[in-house]
Amino acid sequence: MSLELKYPTSTPREFTLSVLTEDKSGLLNQLTIIFTKRKININSLNVSNTEVKGVSRFTIVTETSKDMIDNIVKQIRKLIDVLGAFVYEEHQIFYQEIALYKVPKYAIVDGNSIEDLVSKSGARILVVETDYMIIEKTGNSRETHDLYQKLEPFGLLEFIRSGRVAISKSTRKTEAYIKELEASNSNKLSIKDF
Amino acid sequence: MNTSTLAVEKKITKKTTRIKGSDAVLQCLIAEGVTTIFGYPGGAIMPIYDALYHYQDKLNHILTRHEQGAVHAAQGMARVTGKAGVCFATSGPGATNLITGIADAQIDSTPLVCITGQVPSHLLGTDAFQETDVMGISMPVTKWNYQVTRAEEIPYAIARAFYIANTGRPGPVLIDITKDAQFAEFDFTYDKCEKIRSYHPYPEALPLDLEAAANLINEAKKPYILVGQGVQLSGAENELIRFAEKTGIPMAATLMGLSGIPTSHPLYVGYLGMHGNYGPNIKTNECDVLIAIGMRFDDRVTGDLDRYAKQAKVIHIEIDPSEIDKNVKTTVAINSDAKQALLGLLPLVNVSTHKDWIDEFHQCDKIEHDKVIDAELYPDSGEIKMAEVINRISEVTNGDAIVVTDVGQHQMVANRYYKFRKSLSCITSGGLGTMGFALPAAMGAKVGQPERTVITVIGDGGFQMTIQELGTIRQSDLAVKILILNNNFLGMVRQWQQLFFEKRYSFTELDNPDFQMITRGYGIKAQKVEKRENLDQAIHDWLHSEGPALLEVVVEQEGNVFPMVPSGASVAEIRLD
Incomplete structure (x- = not known):
């Protein structure tokens, strides 16, 4: 509630969407259409299997207003093969991203300081090749960006960061949620005289 | 024995027959209660059309003159019956020609099942002849779409298609079927779709x-x-x-x-x-x-x-x-x-x-009558006004007709002045505002409600967007009454140019052909009215003639539709003149 007061509904901020879908082709396209038709960028996207067979989870990070994200989520839920769509703000999830940094070998002339930097940043050296080494860091985008800035002076050759994977703080079980959907009777029109 | 075991037993004992995918498509449609298909053949859908040859006693196929005509006709039929309209088109240009109608149906919540042929599955993605990514193109404008590449998927896809199109907030669905799936044989059995776990069309009021x-x-x-x-x-x-x-x-x-x-x-x-x-x-x-x-x-x-x-x-x-x-x-x-x-x-x-x-409200109504309506409905002199034509038709038909309108001034006037008495009678392109909608949609409306009078009101601009459907009306003998309100202008755009663009009539004037001659060329009766004193008789003859008939009324060239809420204004700022 305090968040609602802090930010007006029209101010852009970051949201993480978690979308449970049937494992069907074309869904990625259907999801992105909802963003592109409003000219909203997707900052990161991750697709993975879930613990329930045949069910995939899309994790989408975007920056937009509260009004817009509410609207987007409702339109995502409308897609026939979408089982559920949930919108989270940072405090409602645990999330991580993986970043890989390729650093030239000659940078290791100053070997001590780079190893020091890697261990202090909670990163690790993944491989050391003849000409370069690859450093891996798992964390949020601030942390991976922080290391990026620190490695830049060493002549960073390549940098890549994965999409966000996020897990909500709720205790809902995916399988139970899907069972609930299956049991729902809203597939039929029940005209009742209340 | 509980019902679930019964269901299982039923499924086990259910007989399958070995048929081709193309036959399966038609049997699925029959099982869904489809009686009429609007369509246009072509290479990638030929196996289905070949099968259709043998189903002519069960399925009425209406050959339109353009795929856009087929989809609008299916929309018209859906709108007057409340059940999904069905259309066929081939791959490539056939499929892309459906898109306008599908987008129209999506925004106006009209149930449609569109079936398109597709190149054989081994050619998918090779830029084969008449290949287009209809799945990708139709995705933003359909409620659901599905590509069938194996005959076995046909019953599943079509059952889902009808369920999704017709339930909840209705909408258009497209099924794309590769040519090899149409040719292939498989063991056919059909079960209607009754539930999709990820789709909950009927939320219950709390x-x-x-x-x-x-x-x-x-x-x-x-x-x-x-x-x-x-x-x-x-x-x-x-x-x-x-x-x-x-x-x-x-x-x-x-x-x-x-x-x-x-x-x-x-x-x-x-x-x-x-x-x-x-x-x-x-x-x-x-x-x-x-x-x-x-x-x-x-x-x-x-x-x-x-x-x-x-x-x-x-x-x-x-x-x-x-x-x-x-x-x-x-x-x-x-x-x-x-x-x-x-x-x-x-x-x-x-x-x-x-x-x-x-x-x-009644006081407002009086103001509107004094400032707008009376002069529109009962002018004593000058050129014929659109409103008086609609008003006369409304009186003569006693408000019982299905009125199919195109898009523009005539649409607003027809819907302002026709006094509807029956439900599902106002058929128009609302959300998308598709010029060219009315003539083919009226064909579908007539097929869906053959006993009712179907009047289509069209402007001289929109008429020429799907005028070729006069051929369909003749060939299939669809007794549609066509009213052309001709002002030799794209009237609504001209009105905006007059009011908001200082009368710069940029490309809105039309040098029209002889609509009478064209219509007669298609073998359809046609008459033209230019004088008010001839209007009543012409309307009478037009409505009482057998079969399809066209009435062209030459109306005021620069008439405006009022009241009007200018774009971006508040509803309270509605203008009466």
Whole structure:
């Protein structure tokens, strides 16, 4: 509630969407259409299997207003093969991203300081090749960006960061949620005289 | 034995027959109760057309002159029957020609099942002859689409297609079938789709929401009902009348909601939106409780949203949760179909009348009559006005016709002045505003309701967008009554140019062909009226002639449709001249 007061509904901020879908082709396209038709960028996207067979989870990070994200989520839920769509703000999830940094070998002339930097940043050296080494860091985008800035002076050759994977703080079980959907009777029109 | 074991047994004992994919498509359609298909053959759908040759006693295929004609005809049929319309097209250009109609059906919630042929599956993605990514193209404008590459998938895809198109908020579905899947043989059996675990088309109205809404309604001094197409889509016409009569609340309709309530109903106060009636628009900004039923607050209805019904508490009855709070923030939302919500509200609302409030609408109506309507309907001299033609037709048909309108000035005029008496009778392209919609949609309407008079009102611009469908009307002998209101202009654009672009008539004047000669060339009766004194007789002859007939009325060249809420203005700023 305090968040609602802090930010007006029209101010852009970051949201993480978690979308449970049937494992069907074309869904990625259907999801992105909802963003592109409003000219909203997707900052990161991750697709993975879930613990329930045949069910995939899309994790989408975007920056937009509260009004817009509410609207987007409702339109995502409308897609026939979408089982559920949930919108989270940072405090409602645990999330991580993986970043890989390729650093030239000659940078290791100053070997001590780079190893020091890697261990202090909670990163690790993944491989050391003849000409370069690859450093891996798992964390949020601030942390991976922080290391990026620190490695830049060493002549960073390549940098890549994965999409966000996020897990909500709720205790809902995916399988139970899907069972609930299956049991729902809203597939039929029940005209009742209340 | 419980029912689930029964179901299993039924499935086991159910016989399968070995047939081709193409035959399976047609058998699925028959199983879904389809009687008519509108379509156009071509290479990638030839196996289905070959099969169709043997099903002519069971399935009536109407060959249109363009795929756009086929999809609009299917829309017309769906709109008058409430059941999914069906059309066929081939791959590539055939499929892309359907897109306008599919987009139209999507925005106007019309159930359609469109079946397109596709290149053989081994050629997918190779830029084969007449290959186009119809899945990708149609995705943003369909409720669901599916590509079949194996014959075995056909029953599953078609069963889902009909279920999805017809249930919940209806919409168009496209099934793309590769040519090899049409040729292949498989063991066919058909089960209708009754449930999809990820799709919940009928949310149930929550008792708490119903009570909250009823409380607002019972305390309201100036309540006001806005009727959308949802009333007709859910078959809630009678429930709406019962609800309005019990509560004494005045009702106005959106363009898509027209004909859901008889125009003559004492609580019906008129038509909403940019060219709607005066009172219904300005009173939106004076009511205290706004009850929106099965409508989506389109910008043509609301004008400037920041100045729309800000004083009112808003109750929104809507089946599609993504429409709730999309444009107008609600005080109470009832997320269910209109009929269920109204049945739920009926016992909770008090008997009431709102005579003084309704009188305010009547006073506005008088102002509109004095400033606009009387001069439009009963001019003593000058060129023929669109409105007087519609008014005469409304009187002669006693409001019983299905009126299919195209897009533009004539559309606004026809829907302002035709006095509908029956539901599912106002067929128009509302959300998309597709010129060229009316002629083919009228064909579908006539096929869907052969006993009713189907009148299509078209401008001289829109007529030429799908004029080739006169060939279909002749060949299939569809007794559509075609009215062309000819002002030799793209009238609505010209009106905007006059009012907002200092009369710079940039490319809106039309040098038209002889519509009489063209129509007769297609073997259809045609007559033309230029003088007021000949109008009545011409309308009589036109309506009483056998089979299809065209009446062209030459109308005032630079007539304007008023009232008008200028684009971006508030509904309270509606102009009478």
